Amino acid sequence: MRAWCIVVPRERGEEIRRRLMDLGLLHEHLRIVREGERLLLPTKERVDLGFPTEQREFGTGFVAVRSYKDVVEVPDALRRSLPTSFDVIGDIAVLKIPEELQRYREQIGLSILRWNPKIRVAVQDRGVKGERRVRSIEVIAGERRTTTVHTEYGLHYRVDLAQAYFSPRLASERKRIADLVLEGEVVADPFAGVGPFAILIAKRRRPRLVHASDVNPVAVELLRANIGANRAARVATHEGDARRILRQIAPVDRIILDLPHTAFDYLPNAFAAIGARGVVHVYRILERADERAAADRIRGMAAQAGMEIRDLQLHTVRAYSPTQHHVAFDVTVVRASHRADPDRSPSASRTSPTKETPTTGRRSGRTVRRSEAPGHRSRHSARRR
Ligand SMILES: C[S@@+](CC[C@H](N)C(=O)[O-])C[C@H]1O[C@@H](n2cnc3c(N)ncnc32)[C@H](O)[C@@H]1O
Numbered sequence: 001m002r003a004w005c006i007v008v009p010r011e012r013g014e015e016i017r018r019r020l021m022d023l024g025l026l027h028e029h030l031r032i033v034r035e036g037e038r039l040l041l042p043t044k045e046r047v048d049l050g051f052p053t054e055q056r057e058f059g060t061g062f063v064a065v066r067s068y069k070d071v072v073e074v075p076d077a078l079r080r081s082l083p084t085s086f087d088v089i090g091d092i093a094v095l096k097i098p099e100e101l102q103r104y105r106e107q108i109g110l111s112i113l114r115w116n117p118k119i120r121v122a123v124q125d126r127g128v129k130g131e132r133r134v135r136s137i138e139v140i141a142g143e144r145r146t147t148t149v150h151t152e153y154g155l156h157y158r159v160d161l162a163q164a165y166f167s168p169r170l171a172s173e174r175k176r177i178a179d180l181v182l183e184g185e186v187v188a189d190p191f192a193g194v195g196p197f198a199i200l201i202a203k204r205r206r207p208r209l210v211h212a213s214d215v216n217p218v219a220v221e222l223l224r225a226n227i228g229a230n231r232a233a234r235v236a237t238h239e240g241d242a243r244r245i246l247r248q249i250a251p252v253d254r255i256i257l258d259l260p261h262t263a264f265d266y267l268p269n270a271f272a273a274i275g276a277r278g279v280v281h282v283y284r285i286l287e288r289a290d291e292r293a294a295a296d297r298i299r300g301m302a303a304q305a306g307m308e309i310r311d312l313q314l315h316t317v318r319a320y321s322p323t324q325h326h327v328a329f330d331v332t333v334v335r336a337s338h339r340a341d342p343d344r345s346p347s348a349s350r351t352s353p354t355k356e357t358p359t360t361g362r363r364s365g366r367t368v369r370r371s372e373a374p375g376h377r378s379r380h381s382a383r384r385r
Pocket residue numbers: 131132133164165166167170190191192193194195196197213214215216219240241242243258259260
C-alpha cells in the first residue's frame with residue numbers, strides 16, 4: 001500500500017513511533033521499513049516533526065504480537081536464551097539478560113516496549129546487592145529513569161529501582177501477613193523498604209499502630225511519601241538499624257523480619273521486643289533439607305530470650321532457585337514470666353481489656369507446627385490468635 005512516511009534515524013525510531021502513536025498518526029497495520037541506519041515510519045498523512053517525509057509502498061499484514069519474542073531481532077541461535085518472563089514494576093520492565101545476549105539488550109528492551117505500549121522503560125537487573133538490597137540497574141530502552149509508581153492491592157507505591165528495594169513477587173505474602181493482623185495490634189516492620197507491608201496493614205486492617213523503618217534513607221523517604229500518597233494513618237516511621245528501632249519501640253505484638261538472608265540474626269532482638277505475647281514472621285532462603293534445623297534454631301533462640309513457643313508454622317513464599325525456597329516462619333510466642341498472668345505485660349496494658357476482637361487471622365502453612373494446648377485460651381490469648 002502506498003503511504004506517507006517519516007524518515008528517522010534508527011536510534012530515535014522508538015521515540016518517534018510512540019509519538020506518532022500518541023498523535024494517532026501511525027499507520028499501525030503497515031510494516032515499518034528499515035534501510036541501513038534509517039527507519040521509515042508509515043503515517044496516515046504527511047506529518048511534519050522536523051524529519052524528512054516521502055511517499056512509498058509499504059507491506060501490509062498485521063500480525064498479532066503474542067510475546068515480545070515475536071518482534072525481537074536476535075540471531076536464531078540465541079533465541080532460546082531470551083528471557084521467558086520478567087517483572088513489571090509500574091511501567092518499568094525489569095529483565096535479567098544472559099551474557100550471550102548482552103550485545104542485543106537494547107533490541108530486547110525496545111521489543112518489549114513495542115510489544116506492550118504501557119511499558120515505558122526497560123531495565124536490566126544485574127542483581128540485588130549489599131545490606132540495603134539495592135538492585136544494580138541499567139536502563140536499556142525507553143525513558144531514562146528508574147522511578148515509577150507501582151500499584152498493589154489498590155495501593156500506590158513510588159519506587160526507585162536503583163536506590164531502594166522493591167519486589168512485586170512478594171505481593172501475596174504481604175497480603176497473607178496483613179490478613180493475620182488483628183484489631184488493636186502494634187506491628188513492627190523494621191525492614192520496611194518503601195512500605196508495602198506496613199501500608200497494606202495500616203490501610204486494610206485496624207492496627208493500633210504500625211512502626212515502619214529502614215536503614216536506607218532513600219527507602220525511608222519513599223516510605224514517607226507512600227504513606228502520604230495512600231493516606232495511611234497509624235504508621236510511625238523511623239530511620240535506622242532494626243536492632244535499635246526494635247529497642248526503642250518495644251513492646252509490640254507482631255514483628256515482620258523481611259530480610260531473608262540474615263533475618264535470623266535479628267531474632268533475639270525481635271523476641272526481646274515482643275510484649276507478653278506476640279507473633280514474629282521471620283523470612284529465610286532455605287534448602288528443604290534445612291527446614292527442620294532452622295525451626296530448631298528458632299526454638300533455641302526463643303528459649304534463650306525467655307519465650308515459650310506456642311505455635312511455629314512454616315509457609316513457602318516462592319521458589320528461589322532450583323533447590324532453594326523463600327520461606328516464612330510464623331512464630332507465636334508467650335513471655336515465660338507472664339504465662340500465668342499475661343495481662344500484666346506492658347503491651348497487654350496498652351490494649352483495652354473490654355475490646356475483645358474475635359480471631360480473624362487466617363492460618364496457613366505446614367510442618368513444624370506446635371499448636372497451643374487445647375483449653376489454654378486466656379482472654380488475652382484469644383484476642384491475639
Ligand atoms: C528485602 S528488603 C524488604 C523490603 C520490604 N519489606 C518490601 O517488602 O519491599 C530488606 C530491607 O531491609 C533494609 N535493611 C537491611 N539491613 C537493615 C538493618 N540492619 N536495619 C534496618 N533495615 C535494614 C534494606 O535497606 C531493605 O530495604
